[in-house]
Amino acid sequence: MSYSIGVFAEQTGLSIDTLRYYEKEGLIFPQRDENNRRMYTENDKTWIAFILRLKETAMPIRQIKEYARLRYAGDSTTKERLALLQSHRAFILKEMERLEENLGHLDVKIASYKQSIIEHEKADSAAVQR
Amino acid sequence: MSYSIGVFAEQTGLSIDTLRYYEKEGLIFPQRDENNRRMYTENDKTWIAFILRLKETAMPIRQIKEYARLRYAGDSTTKERLALLQSHRAFILKEMERLEENLGHLDVKIASYKQSIIEHEKADSAAVQR
């Protein structure tokens, strides 16, 4: 079972142009039929889903391409792929820490804004009293 | 006390060009001296530090510009700024959830890679035995 680029685009939520762009960039290489049209398989779907995970965690296409190269090269590259994923894991952890820290600061800022709004309202109602 | 753009760039870690770019984009408006040169103050330093926090949490310049507009407009915009920060807070939370979820999947993948490496090594040593 295989899908045309139009169908596959719909299934993955990517645009046709994006799929062709990913191919140009070396992320995915679907088979071609006798008319040179792309035929995406279930395997391609799994692979795209994984690419999207990597993208969601801000991996640049350059690096995904490197992973793709290893993947297409076959089983002998397992260790290299593992290393790549482990380093990406560390990157995600750092990213999460950064977000967490910034969230903390933001919360302080939000609290102080709330406070100053309350004070402003107090001042207003005092003015009305007079 | 105020700083020239060169000194301020060094202090903030931003390049001179970036500082001018931020001004062009409406993020920050330092005073000028009698020769039209930029003079950054302590207040600008606080403001830049906050801008950098927003950037670190992936707020686009377009949106930081909106916050800047409100800030430069004065105290009457407190509520709007609060609202903007609260919606950004929600954005950060979603971002963190996304990362967490992807981290989970990545860990599964890493575990399975480790497993298949172990099995591969077993197969190898069995081959050597023969």
Next chain:
DNA sequence: ATATATGCTGGAGCTTACTCCATGTCAAGG
């Protein structure tokens, strides 16, 4: 036989966030 839909390629164009460059001004030091 022809119209329509879908796909192909190569290349231009777009957005974001800078970064670099040519040209010019001005104050201070030698």
Next chain:
DNA sequence: CCTTGACATGGAGTAAGCTCCAGCATATAT
């Protein structure tokens, strides 16, 4: 007086990640 250094402006260039388009091929429906 003249050079040097820091700064000014306007505009071009860059990298990433798409997005769009012209021009052509092919298959299916009418």
